[in-house]
Amino acid sequence: MTPPLGALAPPVLAASDVDQASAAEAVLGALFTLFVLFVAAKLGEEIARRLGQPGVVGELAGGFVVGPHALGWAIPGEVTAVLAEMGVVILLFAVGLEVRTDDLLRVGRPAVLTAVLAMVLPVVACAALMQLTGAAFPTAAFVGLALGATSIGITSRVLAEMGVLDRTFSQVILGAAIVDDVLVLVLIGLVSGISTGEVSASTLVVAVAAVGMLGLGFAVARRARGLKREVFTWPLFADTPLVPSFILALALALIAAAIGLAAIIGAFVAGLIVAETEARDELHDEVRPLSLIFTPFFFAVTGAEVDLGALLHPELAVVAVALAALGLLMKIAGGFVGAASIGRWPAAVVGLGMAPRGEVGIVVATLGLGLGVLDPGLFSVVLIAVVITTIVPPILLARAVPRAVEKERADASHTVAA
Numbered sequence: 556m557t558p559p560l561g562a563l564a565p566p567v568l569a570a571s572d573v574d575q576a577s578a579a580e581a582v583l584g585a586l587f588t589l590f591v592l593f594v595a596a597k598l599g600e601e602i603a604r605r606l607g608q609p610g611v612v613g614e615l616a617g618g619f620v621v622g623p624h625a626l627g628w629a630i631p632g633e634v635t636a637v638l639a640e641m642g643v644v645i646l647l648f649a650v651g652l653e654v655r656t657d658d659l660l661r662v663g664r665p666a667v668l669t670a671v672l673a674m675v676l677p678v679v680a681c682a683a684l685m686q687l688t689g690a691a692f693p694t695a696a697f698v699g700l701a702l703g704a705t706s707i708g709i710t711s712r713v714l715a716e717m718g719v720l721d722r723t724f725s726q727v728i729l730g731a732a733i734v735d736d737v738l739v740l741v742l743i744g745l746v747s748g749i750s751t752g753e754v755s756a757s758t759l760v761v762a763v764a765a766v767g768m769l770g771l772g773f774a775v776a777r778r779a780r781g782l783k784r785e786v787f788t789w790p791l792f793a794d795t796p797l798v799p800s801f802i803l804a805l806a807l808a809l810i811a812a813a814i815g816l817a818a819i820i821g822a823f824v825a826g827l828i829v830a831e832t833e834a835r836d837e838l839h840d841e842v843r844p845l846s847l848i849f850t851p852f853f854f855a856v857t858g859a860e861v862d863l864g865a866l867l868h869p870e871l872a873v874v875a876v877a878l879a880a881l882g883l884l885m886k887i888a889g890g891f892v893g894a895a896s897i898g899r900w901p902a903a904v905v906g907l908g909m910a911p912r913g914e915v916g917i918v919v920a921t922l923g924l925g926l927g928v929l930d931p932g933l934f935s936v937v938l939i940a941v942v943i944t945t946i947v948p949p950i951l952l953a954r955a956v957p958r959a960v961e962k963e964r965a966d967a968s969h970t971v972a973a
Contacts, residue, residue, distance in 0.1 A: 589638065589852070591629040592859065595621040596851035609713045609949040614851050615942075618858025631856050640818065642846075642853035643708045647819040648804040649842045650711040651826015652835060653720040654729060656776045665905075666730030669893030673731065673909040674738050677885035678703035681878055688874065694933070697923035701916045701937050702882035704739045706945065707732035708819060708853065709911035713949045717956050724901035724959055727894050728908035733769060733820060735909070739919070764814040772807070772824035782832035796834035797841040803828070861942045862935050875936045879943035886910040886944070900959040907955055910948040916941035 599617025600610035621628040629635075682699030686692070707729065714725050787796035804825035811821030829838060866872040890906030897905070920937045923929040929937065 585632070585634040588629045588632070588635060591621050592618060592631075592635060592855040593851060595629070596855040600851070607953070609716060609953055611709060611712045611716075611854055612946055612949050614854035615858035615946055618855030619861045620858075621855075622859030622861065624859075624862040624864065629855075629859060631859050635852065635856050635859075638849065639853040639856040642849035642851065643819050644804065644808050644822040645842065645845050646708055646712060646850045646853070647823040648801075648826040649839075649846050650707075650715065650720065650729070651823040651828075652830045652839050652842065653715070654726065654827060655830060656773055656827060660773075661726070663730065665894045665896055666727050667734055669727060669731040669890050669905055669909065670734035670738065672893040673705065673886050673889035673906070674703050674735055674742075676889040677882045678742070680881050680885045684877060684881055690933075693928045694923075697919065697926075697928050698878065698933070698937055700739065700742055701919040701923070701941060702878055702912065702944065703886075704912055704916050704919055705732050705735045705886075705909050706911045706916070707823070709945055709949065710908040710952070712850065712854075713952050714908070714956075717953070719956055719960060722901075722960065722963060723897055724894070724904045724908070724963075727897065727901075727905050728890075729823075731890070731893070731905070731909060733823070768811060768814065769820070769824065772827060776824075776828045776831050779828050780831040782834075784832070784834045784837070787832075787834050795841060796829075796838055800825070800829045800834070800838055857945070858942075861938065863939065864935065866939065868932075871932060871936050875939040876943070878937070878940035879947075882912070882940060882944050883910055883947060898959075898962050900955065900962045904952065904955050904959040907948045907952050911945045912941040916944070 595617035596614040597617070599613030599615070599620070601613065603613025603616070604610050618629075619625055623630050631639075678696075678699035680699075681702040682695040685695035685698045690698070710728055710732070711720070714720050714728070719725055784796060787793060787799050790799065793799050804822045807821035807825045808818040809821070811824075812818040829835065866875065886909050887903075887906035890909040891902045894902040894905035896902075916937070920929065920934055920941065923937075924931070924934045
């Protein structure tokens with residue numbers, strides 16, 4: 556008996572089955588990308604450390620090698636962006652745990668002076684260079700801002716690896732980076748307003764909100780001094796102080812992002828607060844494994860964003876290298892002059908510590924591209940310059956930090972002897 560015609564037809568998948576298959580495929584692709592990025596970051600770190608370089612340099616290089624502009628094995632997307640942001644939030648929370656508010660307040664004056672000089676000098680110099688090439692003012696200003704902003708994530712990772720977060724020069728860098736972040740907010744708002752023909756009062760509101768949040772965070776940290784560990788483990792869901800502390804870090808990161816400040820500043824403030832409590836040492840040990848797992852994603856994704864194709868065009872390559880060199884020199888000079896009062900080598904470390912641009916420079920450049928102020932070619936040039944200024948300082952820091960530590964020890968010995 557001949558079977559019905561419909562029985563010979565291929566089965567038709569329901570819409571829900573198709574959706575489930577697509578979702579499963581998307582999950583598999585995301586997991587593969589995360590696996591490749593993580594392994595590449597760790598292999599890069601291994602090679603960098605064996606060569607005597609900071610691990611962050613290897614993580615950046617590993618991300619580039621497997622990224623879309625090299626081997627193409629890992630294409631960053633929404634999932635990697637979220638994990639990268641989570642990684643840098645955890646990193647800055649861990650950095651905050653290493654810092655005491657007394658130390659930051661003690662270096663307040665050199666930190667503010669460093670922030671201003673290390674921001675103004677590279678912004679003016681790089682913007683002037685772009686105007687010499689014929690760029691319009693908004694374009695030149697955005698390039699200057701991208702090369703003037705500081706990434707606290709890069710430097711803090713290097714300083715943490717070297718175990719010097721408690722040194723005076725590290726406190727100056729961290730304090731200056733916070734002030735730098737507020738200055739970037741104000742300047743980006745002004746330049747964006749000029750480029751679109753509208754300077755909004757919201758720029759001032761964001762700046763005031765940023766200062767208010769930082770001030771409130773410092774005040775809470777001071778009040779939290781000596782808080783008992785049992786306060787963290789009072790909730791039944793909190794078997795360890797890490798759980799409520801991490802909730803606090805995410806909450807402050809969210810608030811910071813909502814008011815226009817970098818999310819990592821909120822995480823840093825959360826670290827400052829819990830660092831004043833009795834749970835500090837326990838949290839330090841518990842956060843470290845999280846940092847080792849999540850932080851590499853941030854650096855790998857940053858490296859994967861690099862497109863060296865612009866260097867194939869001689870004119871663009873010259874501009875990229877010139878911007879990177881000028882940005883580095885001006886940033887280092889601003890940091891050195893601003894922190895001159897703490898000694899020559901410590902001031903040199905401050906200058907180098909303020910030099911990495913990282914995700915901050917990339918965000919500024921991306922904003923300029925979205926506003927139409929930067930064309931795709933110039934965007935790639937700025938991105939390459941930002942990456943150069945991100946990779947070079949950690950290498951130089953590895954050489955300068957030991958001399959700065961030696962100088963601080965010598966000064967301390969002279970003080971005791973006197």
